[in-house]
Amino acid sequence: MTRPAPAGHSGSSPRPLRLGTRRSRLATTQSGWVADKLRALGHEVELVEVVTEGDVNLAPLTQIGGTGVFASALRQALRAGEVDLAVHSLKDLPVLPEPGLVVAAIPEREDPRDVLVARDGLDLAGLPAGASVGTGSPRRAAQVLVHRPDLQVTAIRGNVESRIRRTTTGELDAVILAGAGMRRLGLAEQITDVIDVDVMLPAPGQGALAVECRESDTEVIEVVRALDHEATRTAVTAERALLRALEAGCTAPIGARAHLEAGELVLEAFAGSDDGSIALRRRATGDPQDPLRLGSSLAAELLTDGADRIPASVLARTPTHTPPSGDPDGRTRSPRDTGAIKEQTP
Numbered sequence: 001m002t003r004p005a006p007a008g009h010s011g012s013s014p015r016p017l018r019l020g021t022r023r024s025r026l027a028t029t030q031s032g033w034v035a036d037k038l039r040a041l042g043h044e045v046e047l048v049e050v051v052t053e054g055d056v057n058l059a060p061l062t063q064i065g066g067t068g069v070f071a072s073a074l075r076q077a078l079r080a081g082e083v084d085l086a087v088h089s090l091k092d093l094p095v096l097p098e099p100g101l102v103v104a105a106i107p108e109r110e111d112p113r114d115v116l117v118a119r120d121g122l123d124l125a126g127l128p129a130g131a132s133v134g135t136g137s138p139r140r141a142a143q144v145l146v147h148r149p150d151l152q153v154t155a156i157r158g159n160v161e162s163r164i165r166r167t168t169t170g171e172l173d174a175v176i177l178a179g180a181g182m183r184r185l186g187l188a189e190q191i192t193d194v195i196d197v198d199v200m201l202p203a204p205g206q207g208a209l210a211v212e213c214r215e216s217d218t219e220v221i222e223v224v225r226a227l228d229h230e231a232t233r234t235a236v237t238a239e240r241a242l243l244r245a246l247e248a249g250c251t252a253p254i255g256a257r258a259h260l261e262a263g264e265l266v267l268e269a270f271a272g273s274d275d276g277s278i279a280l281r282r283r284a285t286g287d288p289q290d291p292l293r294l295g296s297s298l299a300a301e302l303l304t305d306g307a308d309r310i311p312a313s314v315l316a317r318t319p320t321h322t323p324p325s326g327d328p329d330g331r332t333r334s335p336r337d338t339g340a341i342k343e344q345t346p
């Protein structure tokens with residue numbers, strides 16, 4: 001249902017902006033944060049819940065099409081005119097631009113680093129040899145094993161709260177999560193170690209949000225633009241350009257973090273393989289006016305130095321098999337979903 005554009009809207013009697021959100025607590029918290037920012041600017045905002053494949057299907061993300069599954073249903077709701085804007089975790093957003101949609105704002109990002117939640121308040125160095133560490137992320141698994149090959153990495157999925165619970169029940173010694181998500185959920189006091197970027201580079205875009213609108217909806221775009229943070233946009237543009245140039249998806253074992261330092265844009269990146277045979281780390285600096293170039297040139301360097309040997313199946317995380325016929329709730333993918341999932345493969 002597409003609502004007719006309001007005639008002569010000037011901002012004085014704003015139509016309520018319909019903000020589409022996933023139903024997880026992290027998603028509603030992030031959406032609520034954006035809604036509050038827009039309300040503080042004088043706009044009326046209502047939240048609209050959208051159910052995504054990634055929420056209902058608990059198969060490993062690497063099998064059901066990567067984290068792009070979280071974005072696809074929200075994007076469909078945007079295109080259908082059911083909502084006017086959608087808030088994504090930027091790291092879950094496929095790197096290829098989505099036709100008809102535009103990321104109108106990237107607000108200032110949180111600390112992008114990964115954190116450890118371990119039993120008994122342990123930090124990474126304090127975990128004993130053989131300790132079990134849960135993560136569903138090939139990027140986290142690869143990097144933690146470079147630093148601590150003696151640890152036992154276990155694949156886990158689920159929302160932030162349920163992953164943390166695995167350490168309190170004694171099932172696992174530790175889990176690795178994005179610090180940003182934990183802080184937004186008010187769970188900062190459960191962090192037992194903030195993992196240094198020298199040990200683990202975050203996912204490209206980690207800690208940042210992306211507010212997406214319809215390209216044709218200039219009125220909403222103008223409103224949302226006010227939330228954009230230039231330094232964040234510059235940094236994540238370099239990080240995502242690297243991911244794109246590696247032809248990698250958002251669940252690939254690729255880490256990247258850019259930041260401004262003394263007027264220069266610094267980009268650090270990691271590229272690894274699942275079996276640990278490839279684990280490359282490189283750093284480059286460039287012009288903050290051209291983050292795309294810095295990202296793609298560092299990607300080229302990684303490829304020359306061995307990242308070209310990382311199998312395409314590992315990088316792109318293309319669904320390698322048809323998902324089990326019985327989705328948990330019997331939901332079948334629409335052709336549209338499939339299209340949206342495909343877009344993140346090169």
Ligand SMILES: NCc1[nH]cc(CCC(=O)O)c1CC(=O)O
Nearest residue numbers: 089092177178180181206207208
């Ligand atoms: N893949 C799930 C996801 N997407 C965004 C975040 C956290 C918030 C962020 O990184 O911006 C998380 C949880 C996690 O990785 O621990």
